[in-house]
Amino acid sequence: MSRGQVKKAQDSRLSQEKGRQTKEPGGRIRVGLIWPGSYETGMSSLGFLTVYSLLNALPWVFAERIFAEKTFSEKTGSKHPGNKSLSLETKTFLSEFDLLAASLTLENDYWILLDILAKGQIKPERTARDREPLVFVGGVGVWANPWPLIPFADLFLLGEAEIQWPQIMEYYLDPFFAVATKEEKLKLLVEKIPGALAPSLWPVEVLNGEVALANPIRPARVCWPPLDQTPPRSPIITPNTEFGERRLVEISRGCPHGCRFCLAGSLYRPHRPWPLEQILGVLGQPQSLGEAVGLVSPAVADHPEIDTLLDVLKEQGRAVSVSSLRLSALTENLARRLLASGVKGLAVAPEAGTQRLRDVINKVISEEEILGACRLLAEAGLRKLKLYFMVGLPGETDEDLASLALLCQKIQKSVRAKSFAPKLVVSVANFCPKPQTPFESEPLLSEAELIRKAQVVKKSLAKVGGLELRLDPPLWSIVQSLLARGGAESGDLVRALWLEGGKIKPAYRKFKTQMEGKDKFTDQVLGKAWPSGKYKPWRVVEVAAGSAHWATEKERSQRAQTSSPCPVELGCGRCGACEKN
Numbered sequence: 001m002s003r004g005q006v007k008k009a010q011d012s013r014l015s016q017e018k019g020r021q022t023k024e025p026g027g028r029i030r031v032g033l034i035w036p037g038s039y040e041t042g043m044s045s046l047g048f049l050t051v052y053s054l055l056n057a058l059p060w061v062f063a064e065r066i067f068a069e070k071t072f073s074e075k076t077g078s079k080h081p082g083n084k085s086l087s088l089e090t091k092t093f094l095s096e097f098d099l100l101a102a103s104l105t106l107e108n109d110y111w112i113l114l115d116i117l118a119k120g121q122i123k124p125e126r127t128a129r130d131r132e133p134l135v136f137v138g139g140v141g142v143w144a145n146p147w148p149l150i151p152f153a154d155l156f157l158l159g160e161a162e163i164q165w166p167q168i169m170e171y172y173l174d175p176f177f178a179v180a181t182k183e184e185k186l187k188l189l190v191e192k193i194p195g196a197l198a199p200s201l202w203p204v205e206v207l208n209g210e211v212a213l214a215n216p217i218r219p220a221r222v223c224w225p226p227l228d229q230t231p232p233r234s235p236i237i238t239p240n241t242e243f244g245e246r247r248l249v250e251i252s253r254g255c256p257h258g259c260r261f262c263l264a265g266s267l268y269r270p271h272r273p274w275p276l277e278q279i280l281g282v283l284g285q286p287q288s289l290g291e292a293v294g295l296v297s298p299a300v301a302d303h304p305e306i307d308t309l310l311d312v313l314k315e316q317g318r319a320v321s322v323s324s325l326r327l328s329a330l331t332e333n334l335a336r337r338l339l340a341s342g343v344k345g346l347a348v349a350p351e352a353g354t355q356r357l358r359d360v361i362n363k364v365i366s367e368e369e370i371l372g373a374c375r376l377l378a379e380a381g382l383r384k385l386k387l388y389f390m391v392g393l394p395g396e397t398d399e400d401l402a403s404l405a406l407l408c409q410k411i412q413k414s415v416r417a418k419s420f421a422p423k424l425v426v427s428v429a430n431f432c433p434k435p436q437t438p439f440e441s442e443p444l445l446s447e448a449e450l451i452r453k454a455q456v457v458k459k460s461l462a463k464v465g466g467l468e469l470r471l472d473p474p475l476w477s478i479v480q481s482l483l484a485r486g487g488a489e490s491g492d493l494v495r496a497l498w499l500e501g502g503k504i505k506p507a508y509r510k511f512k513t514q515m516e517g518k519d520k521f522t523d524q525v526l527g528k529a530w531p532s533g534k535y536k537p538w539r540v541v542e543v544a545a546g547s548a549h550w551a552t553e554k555e556r557s558q559r560a561q562t563s564s565p566c567p568v569e570l571g572c573g574r575c576g577a578c579e580k581n
Contacts, residue, residue, distance in 0.1 A: 013039055014088065018237040018245075021056050025090060028062040029172050031055055032087055032094055032120075032133075034102035036112035039067045039088075043234075044242040046250060046296050047139070047161070048103045050232040054165050061169050064089040064097075066120070068112050085120030094120025097133045098172065101157075104139040107483035108476060110148055111497035111507075113137070117152075124498070126154050126199070134185065138164075141484070143219055144263055144436045145538035148483045150199045151491040155186060158541060159195035159219030160253075160268075162229060167193055195220030197540075210535040211488040216542040224272045224570070230282045231274040246292040246321060251279055251309070255298035256566035257326070259351070260362045260438040260557055261393070264298055267436060269545045269577035271566045276305040280312060292319040292342070301329035304568060310337040322346065327373035328365040335376040345384035345422075346377060352393060353404030359560040360395050361439075362553070367407065371414045378415035378422055385422045387411065391453045392431035392445045394557065398456055404428075405460030408467060425468045428457055430477035433530075434484050435538035438553035441530035444481045449527065450474035475504050482511075485530075487537030489515060544577035 014020070033052055035042030042048055042065065055063035064087035085094050094100060094117065102113050114124040123129050137149055138157035146156045157164050168189065171177060177185060186198040195217065203214040222229075234248040254268035283293065293313060300306065300322040313320050319342030327348050338346075350370050351363045358365060377385060389404055408426055415421045430450050433442040445453075454471050461469055479497075483490055493511045500507040530536070539547075556563060563574075570578045 013238065013240055016238050016240060020236050023056065023062045025062045025092075028060055029099070029169060030092075030097045031061060031063040031169075032066050032092075032097040032100045033063055034066045034100060034113060034116055035068070036102065036104060036109040036116065037068055040241055042067055043236065043238055043240065044248075045103070045105075046232055046234060046248045047105070049234045049236070049248070051101070051103065051138075051161050051165060053232070053235040054161065055169065056235075058166065058169055060173060064092065066094065066100075066116060068116060085116045094122050095132060099136065100133050101136040101138070102153075104137060104141050104149070107141050107148065107480045108497075108504075110141070110483060110494045111502055113149070114152060114494065114498040115502075118498075124152050124495075126152055129154070130182070134182065140264060140267060143267055144434065144541065144543075145484060145486070146197060146199075146540065147488065147537050148486050148490040148494050150488075152494070154182070154198065154200070155189060156197040156199075157193070157195060157220075158197060158217060160222045162222050162226070163220045164193055164195060193220075194218075210537070213540040216540055218542045219267075219544075221544060225275070231279055233282050243294050243321060244292065246294040246319075247283065248294040248296050249279060249283055250274065250296045251303050251306075252297040252299060256302055257299065257364065258362055258553070258563055258565065260360075260553055261390070261431060261434065262298075263434040263437055266434075266438075266545060266550075267543055268298075269543075269566075269575060270570055271299065271302070272570075273303045273305075276309055279309060286316050286318055289317055290319055290342075291317070292321065294321045294323070296323045298324065299326055299329075300324065301326050301334060302565075307334060307337060310334075310341050314341050318342075324349070326365075328369050330373040330376060332376055335373075335380040339377075339380040339382060343382070345386065346382060347386040347388060348373070349388035350407060351388065351390050352396075352400060353389070353402070353407045354400050356560050357393060357396060357400045359562050360557050361393055362557065362562050364562045364565070367410070370407070371410055374411050375414045378420075381420065382422045384425065385411075385415065386425045386427060389426065389428045389457075390431050391428055391457060392450060394431075394439060394442045395560075396453075401453060401456045402460050404457055405464055408461060409464045412464065412466060423468070424466070425470065426461065427470045428454070429472045430454075430474060432477050432481040432484060435536070436541065436543050436550075438550045438557060440485070440536070440538070440550065441554070443527045443529050444478065444485075446527055447474045447478060450477065473504070475508060479504055479508055485536075485538065487535075545575035549575040 035048055052063055052065065055061045066085060066087050086092060104110060104113065117124045122132050134154045136155045136157055137153040138161065142149055142156055143158045171188060186201055190196045190198045190201055197217050204211060205214045232250045237245050237247060239245050252271060252273035254271040255265040256271035259265055310320065321343055324347050351361060352358045355367060374385065387408065391401060412424060433439050433444055451474050458469065461467055482493060492514055496507040496510045553563060
């Protein structure tokens with residue numbers, strides 16, 4: 001794919017954008033923001049857009065977006081991925097920026113960063129780079145465990161971006177930065193920026209034969225409430241996103257419920273709702289009739305003023321969508337408000353088919369609440385209901401898997417009680433043990449066992465009929481887990497994925513051959529729990545709710561004992577996150 005073809009595809013997107021700030025690059029610090037995926041998914045990520053907005057709000061900075069080239073080849077009909085990485089705004093090569101920064105959420109996307117760098121004339125290996133721009137990396141995945149990208153990133157930004165980026169760009173204004181060496185720049189940033197980790201400067205030691213980084217780092221956290229800030233919202237409106245022309249706005253950060261498998265709920269603690277006035281203030285008055293708004297939060301229905309917010313948005317004539325919905329928080333009033341605001345489809349997550357297993361994972365919702373909430377949504381006129389489940393959860397039995405299908409059947413019967421029933425989509429993911437969660441030491445199931453469990457679910461759901469079923473590929477989940485909990489060896493897996501063009505099977509086979517006979521690999525693959533006393537490489541990061549809290553939650557899960565959600569007022573002292581805020 002030629003540079004001209006890329007430029008044509010990019011220009012067509014730019015012409016459809018509304019609200020983009022136009023700047024001249026001359027005389028400004030130029031930052032290339034990398035998204036390891038398509039334009040459509042990147043422009044649907046409020047986190048990515050928040051950093052873009054933060055940087056371009058600074059008059060001396062010009063931030064541009066960089067997306068994976070494969071997207072442009074797909075859109076223009078080319079049979080081959082592009083071979084050049086160019087910025088969206090000015091079609092600039094990566095090597096011409098002052099700084100490159102990547103936002104990475106999903107572990108299986110890590111290799112795409114290497115691909116984008118290589119196609120932008122940047123060597124992926126940090127030790128091979130000299131005069132090229134520094135490469136910064138942030139996002140939920142590396143916040144939990146930076147090890148997989150330590151061979152490639154010059155600096156990790158762990159934590160919440162609002163407290164980091166304005167400070168970083170202030171230092172880039174300093175004349176010292178124009179003449180400083182790479183190591184001098186990194187040293188200053190590590191000393192001054194909360195949550196900054198530079199692998200080249202971090203002390204390395206050997207613990208029981210394992211390569212480890214000494215001195216755990218605490219991620220940056222925004223003090224709450226941030227009186228001098230406003231809720232993040234998408235600065236650009238475009239039809240070319242997963243949500244269409246919707247203005248995304250964050251209404252709360254974190255989740256009060258503490259599901260024991262959930263990484264985002266563990267990192268972004270405690271739950272912090274934005275005040276209603278600030279949400280409405282950042283949205284402003286609608287610019288057009290029927291303007292669409294997307295409310296973003298892991299716990300939309302748990303916002304203390306969600307009813308009032310929906311009422312105001314309806315009065316303004318705005319259509320509303322929500323990122324997800326917790327069924328236990330749904331009321332008849334809320335269901336009517338959501339559907340009246342323009343919501344057509346919703347994603348809900350029962351996660352497991354039996355009450356016992358839901359209690360194990362701390363999904364505090366009863367079958368009666370699930371069925372009642374689904375019925376309310378159907379009665380309110382919902383057109384599509386997506387049901388999220390997981391297989392391979394700790395303590396799961398085949399009885400639990402069969403009960404998953406039985407619960408779907410009951411939901412189907414419940415929503416068909418009315419003349420119009422929503423389409424039901426059942427999405428079944430494989431459990432991946434994530435670091436920094438109560439289930440971080442749980443076994444990773446083998447490919448054969450994940451396939452077997454998927455077949456049990458598929459066979460059981462086939463008897464129900466009338467459902468659309470989506471299953472995660474087992475090997476994809478295994479690679480994700482290996483990267484999530486990986487140590488010094490995990491960079492080899494990222495490299496293998498890059499060299500194989502993202503093809504999971506050959507990359508996994510190559511990596512597995514490299515790791516044969518090494519305990520660090522078989523401990524994760526062969527269905528064993530993480531050995532007691534074995535070094536956990538992700539402990540290089542010290543999150544707000546620490547390992548003592550995870551241990552307590554793990555013990556409660558073994559007794560199928562649930563834990564109450566975070567209270568509305570901060571400071572209950574149960575996990576310690578508030579004290580570290």
